[in-house]
Amino acid sequence: MQLVADHLQKKFGAITAVAGVSFAARPGEVLGLLGPNGAGKSTTISMLAGLTKPDSGSVTIDGVTLGTGADPTKRRLGLVTQEIALLEELPARMNLEFFGGLYGLAGHALAARIAAVLELTSLADRAGDPPNEFSGGMRRRLNIACALLHEPQILLLDEPTVGVDPQSRNAIFETIEVLAGEGRTLIYTTHYMEEVERLCDRIVIIDHGKVLADDTLAGLLASAPVANKLTLTYDLPPDGAALAEITGLPGVIQVDLAGTALSVSATDLGTAAPRVLERLAARGFSCQELTSRRSNLEDVFLALTGRTLRDT
C-alpha cells in the first residue's frame, strides 16, 4: 500500500509544528524521517496515524483519505509509539490479547496472530512474563509486536530504538527488514543517522517542520555540497606555497590548516590522498598521522541546515 502525505500543516497556538510536509512511501520500502528533536517528526507521525487532524493537507492510503477517530482506514496502519506503551503488570500474552482485541481480533485468529508476532520478535519463551520483568530491548520488541497483531500493511515506527542496547537494536532492525521484505510500507522516524543509513531505502530530512530533502542515501550524498575528508598531521605546518599547490589539485574542494593539522576536503579520497602526500613529501614535510572519513548524512544535514543533528 502506498501512503502519501500531501502538504501537511499543523500549528499549536502560535507555533507551527509542521509546515507543508509532503512525501510518498511505497510498498516494501523503508522510508526514514530524519530530523533533530523538535523537527516535527512526531507531529507528522500523529497525522499519518490519524491521531491528529491536519490544519491543512491530507494523508491518503492507496488514494483513500485518512480520517481521525473511528475511520476504518486506520485498520491498515500500525503505530509503534515512541513511548513504550504497555500494560506493565500484565503478562506479555495478555498485552497482545488486549491490543489484538482493539482491532476486533478474538478466538483462534487472535491466538494465531499472537503466536506469529511472538515468533517474529523472539519473545515466545517470555509470553507469560510481564513487561516490567523484561529488559529495555525486550520491552521495545513487545511494543512493536503489539502494533503488528492486526497485520497492518503500513507500519509507523516512531523512534523505536530509544534507550536499547546494541544487541536489541540489531534484533529490532532484523524485524524491520523482515517486515519490509514482506512488502509492507514502513515509515521510520529517528534522529540517529546510523539507523537511517542502515535501514532506509529513502530518506526524508525534516527540520523546523519542513522537508529539506527527499532522496535515497546515495542521491543525498551526491546532491549535497559535501565531501570526504582527509586529515594529516605534519612535523611542521605546511607553508603558504604548499597549501596553494594542494588547493589546486584536481578533486580538492577545500584546504584548512590548524597548527600542524591539515584538513583536506575532496570529492574522491582514493585519488586525492596519494597526491597530497606526494606533493608535501616533495616539499620536505613529513606526515606523522593520517585519518580519512567518508561523508555521511550528518554532513548532508550540516550542509542543509548549518547545524549538526546532535547540536539540536
Add this chain to the structure above:
Amino acid sequence: MSPTLTAFKALVRKDIALFVRDRRALVVSVLTPIVVAAFFGFLFGGTGSGGNPISRMAVGITDLDDTALTQAVIESLTQDESLAIQVVPEDQARQLVKSGKLRAAIVFPAGFETAATGALVGLGQMPDIKLSYDPSQTMVRPMVAGLLTQHVMQRISRPNFIGSSKPAPFNLVNTAVTTGPRYNSYAHSFAGISIQFILFMGIDAGVTLLLMRQEGMWRRLRAAPLPRAVLLGSRVAGTTLISMMILAVVYLAACLIFGVRIAGSVPGFVMVAIAFSLLAATTGLMISALGRSVGATRGVAMFSVLILVMLGGAWVPSFLFPEWLQQVTEFVPTRWAVDGLDAMTWRGLPLQSAFMPTAILVGWSVLFAAIAVWRFNWEDD
C-alpha cells in the same frame, strides 16, 4: 461479535484485569473501607444489642439544700443511664466544667425544697437552679436541662412533697422506629465509608487516564479505529464494574461480620449500588477531562470528594446538620447515595424508596459524563 464490541470488551477486561492483578491495591481497596466503617459503626453504637454501652455524660451536682427532695432528685439522676453524676462542692464543679472533665454542673440552692413545693401550688417565688455547662458541647445544655426537669418533676409531684398531688400524668415509653430490624449503626457507617472509598477509587481511575496520556498508552488506543464513545464508555463501564465488586465484597463483610441486613428491597439496594457505581465512574472521567497534571488533579479531586462525602452524611448523619445545611445537601449526590443505601438496609424501606436516590444519582452521572465529553482533550497527548 462486531469488532467494535470486541474492542469494548477488551478495554473493560483490561481495566478489571489491572485492578485484580494488583493484589496489594485490591486488598487495600476492600479492607480499608471495612476497617474504617467498623470503627465508625462501633463509635456510633454498634449493633444496638447492648454490647456497646452508651457513653454517659459526666455531670456534677452541688446540693446546698440537702433535703429529702434534693437527695431524691440526685438519686433519680444517678440512676439515669444517660448521666454519670458526681456530687461535688460548687467551686470544684465549676473548675471541672472549665477543664472539660464535666459536661455540666447543677447547683441546688439552699431552701430549694421549700421554695419549689410552694411555687408548685402557687405560693412564693420559684427557686433558681444554676446550670453551668461547657460551651463547646452545644447539645449538652438542653439535654441536661430536660433530664433535670424530668427528674425534679417526677420527685416533687410525689405525695410526700405536695400532699394531694398526683405523680406525672404520663409514662414515657421509648421505641426505636424503623420498618426494618433493630437499628445497626454499622449499616450507616458501611454505607458512608463505602461511598467515600469508592469515590477515591473513581478518582484513581481518572488519574490513571491522565497517566495513560503521559505514558503514550492513550495515543496507542486512539490509533485503533474506535469511536470516542467506545474509548470513554469502556472506561465508565470498567470503573462501574470495579466499584460494584468493591461494594459487593464490603457489604458481604458487613452482613457476615457486623450483622448488617438488607432489610428493605434487595433489587432496590442493587439499583442504588449500580447508580452510585456509575456516579463514581463518571466522576473519575470528569476529573480526567478537567485535570492537567496528575499531582494537582489528585489533590483537588481528593479534597472535593472529602467535602462531598462530609456533606453527604457519610461520617456524621445529615440530620445532625443545621437545617439550612440539610437543605443544601439535597443537592449533593453522596447524600442520596447514603440515604438510598440506608433506606434499603436498616430502614427496611420498599423498592419504591430506591427510585428517587437512583434517579438523582443517574442524573448526576449523566451530567458528569456530559462535562467529561465536552471538556475532553482528544488531541493533546
